[in-house]
Amino acid sequence: MPTKELHLVKQGSAAKIYVDPKGKDYEGLRRVAQSFAADVKQVTEVEPEIYTQLNKLDGTVIIAGSIGSNDFIDDLIAEGTVDVSAIQNKRECYKIQVVEQPTAGVDKALVIVGSDKRGTIYGLYSLSEKIGVSPWVYWADIVPEKKPALSIPDNQLHVISKEPSVKYRGIFLNDDWPSLGSWVTQRFGDFNEDFYDKVFELILRLKGNYLWPAMWSAEFSLNGKSSPIANAKHAQEYGIIMGTSHHEPLFRAGSEWQKVYSQYGTSNLWDFARNKQAITDFWEDGIKRNQDFDNLITLGMRGESDSALEGSDQENIDLLKDIILTQKELLKKYNLEHAPQILAVYKEVEKYWYGTAGVEGLKDWDVLNDVTILLADDNFGNLRKIPTKNERNRSAGWGMYYHFDYHGGPHSYEWLNTTPLEKVWEQMCMAFDYGIREVWIVNVGDLKPMELPISYFLDLAYDFEAWGTGAINRTVEYTNRWVEQQFGYALEQETCLGIAQLLGDYIRMNGRRKPEIIYPSTFSPIHYNEAHRVLEQAVMIEKAAGKYDELIPEQLKDAYFQLVYFPAVASANVVKMQIYAGLNHLYAKRNSMLANTYAALTRETIERDKYLELVYNSGISDGKWQGMMSSPHVGYIHWNAEGWKYPDVNTLTPARGSLMIVDVEGTEQAYVSGTANLRVFTNLQKENYRITISNGGEAGFEYQVRSSVDWIKLEKIRGWIEAGETLQVSVDWEKVKEASTGEITISGAGNIVKVKAAVDWIDIPDMPPMTFIETHNIVSIEAEHTITRVSKSGVVWKTIDSYGRSLSSVKMFPDAVSFEQPEDAPCLEYRILVQQDTDYSLTAYIAPTNNLSQTSGLKYAISFDDEAPVIKDALPTNFEGGNHDNEPWCRAVMDNIHAVTTSHALTKGLHTLRFYGLDAGLVLQKLVLSAAQLPYSYLGPEESFYTSGTASILS
Structure with missing residues (x-):
């Protein structure tokens, strides 16, 4: 039996769209219906018409409306044709159903019924996705596949949506100059309704419902084009719940006060203690202006321009109480006392919420019982505080203010996405598991180029069951799906997977x-071959972006550039730029002509950076994004971009001669050409080695070699060897094994250089599987490579793939459980072979989690064999997450790691290392055991050799 189909467009004719003009949600549905009709036109060149009269309908039609706000749908419900019991009295749900011959003249109706206005809108936009229109159709120029007709099988059009997991789900446009502000003013003239209509549509397509508008120099309720209040009116029509940021109470934008204070008095002080009446009147006018719109009303107050309040802790808490009581009286005066309200516990306000040893905070003040408390991360994507078990069920709930962008200390980041989805998953799952489910709002800066993380954040908030704690390691799947949504119709699946x-x-x-x-x-050019390893990764990213660019059809080139090519290549280019500059500095110090090679490469990357920005701003989408990519992003020396600069380089004057430098893994010596011996100490068993050769000519030469039986590589050297000559590098591994020394022979153009190397040659006896072997005083272990994972009290260690600075991470789940004593805690076990009797240091590399309550730290315990565990706190006693004057926190978020060391006396031989997790939120990435002080590197030693085998899990 053939599948029945619903024809949206057939033979140049499109199905009509009906919305009820008498419905209270008519204005918003009309706008979204027009948006949906435009989507159909993008696909088919045919635009459906929107009707408000039932008797004008015929053929196949689309009926959109919410329960109680569309008479025709209500009739279908009353007669039992459409059953809405699964969505009725729920938030933001929809049902899609095909109804045959629902009224005279209509053959078939696609009924989209919402439990409320947003539910209906989500249903309409879900249909846009079904016909191949991406939510990013405007914001990333995603051109959908062109089709002469649109038919959808009936069996795909019977849908009942879920209720969203988080109630308020939204984005905050912030730090909006120079990029977003420049683009908005040249394209729309101002932050007006023409601009915000595009933002509202995007939020609704992504199934969000909440917005904090741009506020650096914009006033949402004053910047309208058709009328000052037009932005707010349009938000109301679309069904977008508006808020104001954490420091903008009672509907007033932060920049309004200094413009209008003279209407309320003679003082421009934003100081409630000294200018109370004028500020109160200012707030009251904000209520009068915006009282008829759906808002989540911000309470409280911070200092001028988002600064801290002045005064002692007690004075500020008392002042905040006075402020909040005044604000609540104003809301009551205008019958808004039951409207949803929110208080942001942000930065120093966190201290006023919890109180201090001598000062009672606001958390037990019953005036705030009906106010949602918005907690915050530390501005770098790490939660600061979370509700205790006894606090999680407060009636007004909890919210989380998260960051993909930040303007502040220790350093701002406002350019590209720097927050991996795995980090968003780990942190926001913890927020949800701790009961933070009322509000999720994320600072997205200029909105672009945060397209992927915005999609993920809102999808995670909308459907936590699908993507949250119970769906560990699905971020790759999410990214695959997202790429497929943007480009899938035009590319092979393999290509989509590669782009993801x-x-x-x-x-x-x-x-x-x-x-x-x-x-x-940043990255060591000497130790662990670190700079070159990172450089290789950056080059691979650059090459992959170029490879896939060649496969992208012309109509998607602009979209690919915005979503993939630019952020990937521009990021890689900055990494290359700084590493090249670092190598330039290294070789200039050595008086090596390689300095000139790296100076040239550094200059190339600087020009590349400028060019990529120019293409984004002027060379794509017919110049649509002029100004959008204008943020400084290199070489910050202050908390903001002031004083930023491209890296400096040194150029040496060529002086031809026979002086050469041979450098094997950071040990160098200068000598004349010919046969020479240089004793270096390195582990030739390691996979990668870099040999650098240079002279006094124009330039030097550098490349990597890999340890293998026939370790031979032919290359050309500029400056030392005449053009066309070759260089041969070899090592006789059999002699190395016999004598524990190695001789690297380098020959070319009649010159021979021999480098002798003392080798740690280890014949590995029969060892248990997963035994890590000490070499050169180091055992380096990736956290997931355990021999055993022991669970306790139902708490287990799980691997979070691709999370962290190297391989992965491990974390305890459920993630809301802590332990006082190691013997009660789950542990990880590792097997190691050490080569000496001595004192070792064990460095644990732990994700930069903060202390999540007033009383907890980030404690773990370490034991070797049967010794008593040693308890260690990853956070020093003076640690204060989010305080840019706190050096330990600043270091942690800049390095994106806590590196914490304990000391242990070990004897030569096999040992079992146990790592116990004590405090919730602990995320382990790597362990490094060392018998000597580790030289500087950013990432630490690469993982050590270990015997083959698999890990086990014990419950």
Whole structure:
């Protein structure tokens, strides 16, 4: 039996769309119906008409409306044709159903019924996705597949949606100059309703419902074009719940006060203690202006321009009480005392909420019982505080203010996405598990280029069951689906998977260290081959972006550039720039002509950076995004962009001669050409080695070699060997094994250089599986490579793939459980072989989690064999998450790690290392055991050799 189909467009004719003009949600549904009709036109060149009279309908039609706000749908419900019991009295749900011959003249109706206005809108936009229109159709120029007709099988059009997991789900446009502000003013003239209509549509397409508008120099309720209040009116029509940021109470934008204070008095002081009546009147006018719109009303107050209040803790808490009581009286005066309200516990306000040893905070003040408390991360994506078990069920609930962008200390980041989805998953799942389910709002800066994380954040909030704690390691799947949604119709599946991998790789690279604060000295050019390893990763990202660009059809080139190519290549280019500059500094110090090679490469990347920005602003989408990519993003030396600069380089004057430098893994010596011996100490069993050769000519030469039986590589060397000559590098591994020394022979153009190397040659006896072997005083272990994972009290260790600075991370789940004593806690076990009797240091690399309550730290315990565990707190006693004057926190968020060391006396031989998790939120990434002080590197030693085998899990 053939599948029945519903024809949206057939033979140049489109199904009519009906919305009820008498419905209270008519204005919003009309706008979204027009948006949906435009989507159909993009696909088919045929635009459906919108009707408000039933007797004009015929053929196949689309009927959209919410329960109680569309007479025709209500009749279908009353007669039992449409059953809405699954969505009635729920928030933001919809049902889609095909109804045959619902009224005279209509053959078939696609009924989209919402439990409320937003439910209906979500249903309409879900139909847009079914016909191949991305939510990012406007904001990333995603051109959908063109089709002469649109038919959808009936069996795909019977849908009942879920109720959203989080009640208020939204974004905050912030730090909006120079990029977003420049683009908005040149394209729309101002932050007016023409601009915000595009934002509202995007939020609704992504099934969000909440917005904090741009506020650096904009006033949402004054910037309308058709009328000052037009932005707010349009938000109401669309069904967008408006808020104001954490420091903008009672509907008033932060920048309004200094413009209008003279209407309320003679003082411009934003100081409630000294200017109470004028500020109160100012707030009252905000209520009068916006009282008829749906808002989540911000209470409280901070200092001028989002600064801290002045005064002692007691004075500020008392002042906040006076402020909140005044605000609540104003709301009561205008019958808004039961309207939803929110208080942001942000930065220093957190202290006023919890109180101090000598000062009672606001958390037990019953005046706030009906107010949602908005907690915050530390501005770098790490939660600061979470509700205790006894606090989680407060009637007004909890919210979370999260960041993908931040303007503040220790350094701002406002350019590209630097927050991997795995981090968003881990942190926001913890928020949800701790009962933070009323509000999720994320600072997205300029909105672009945060397209992927915005989609993920809102989808996670909408459907936590699908993507949350119970769906560990689905971020790759999410990214695959997202790429498929944007490009899938035009590309092979393999290509889509490759693009998704590229997105994950570049974001992870940025998450390791934000581009603004990568410097020439960040990655060691000497130790562990670190700079070259990171450089290789950046080059691979760049090559992959170019490879897929060649496969993108012309109509999607602009979209690919915005969503993939630019953020990936621009990020990789900054990494290359700083590493090249670091290598330039290294070789200039050595008086090596390689300095000139790296100076040239650094300059190339600087020009590349400028060019990529120019293409984004002027060379794509017919210049649509002029100004959108204008944020400084290199070489920050202050908390903001002031004083930023591209890296400096040194150029040496060529002086031809026979002086050469041979450098094997950071040990160098200068000598004349010919046969020479240089004793270096390195582990030739390691996979990758870099040999650098240079002279006094134009330039030097550098490349990597890999340890293998026939370790031979032919290359050309500029400056030392005449053009066309070759260089041969070899090592006789049999002699190395016999004598524990190695001789690297380098020959070319009649010259021979021999480098002798003392080798740690280890014949590995029969060892249990997963035994890590000490070499050169180090055992380095990726956290997931356990021999056993022991669970306790139902708490188990799970691997979070691709999370962190190297391989992965492990974390305890459920993630809301802590332990006082190691013997009660789950543990990880590792097997190691050490080569000496001595004192070792064990460095634990732990994700930069903050202390999540007033009393907890981030404690773990370590034991070797049967010794008593040693308890250690990853956070020093003076640690204060989110305080840019607190050096330990600043270091942690800049490095994106807590690196914590304990000391242990060990004897030569096999040992079992146990790592116990004590405090909730602990995320382990890596362990490094060392018998000597580790030299500087950003990422630490690469993982050590270990015997083959698999891990086990014990309950």
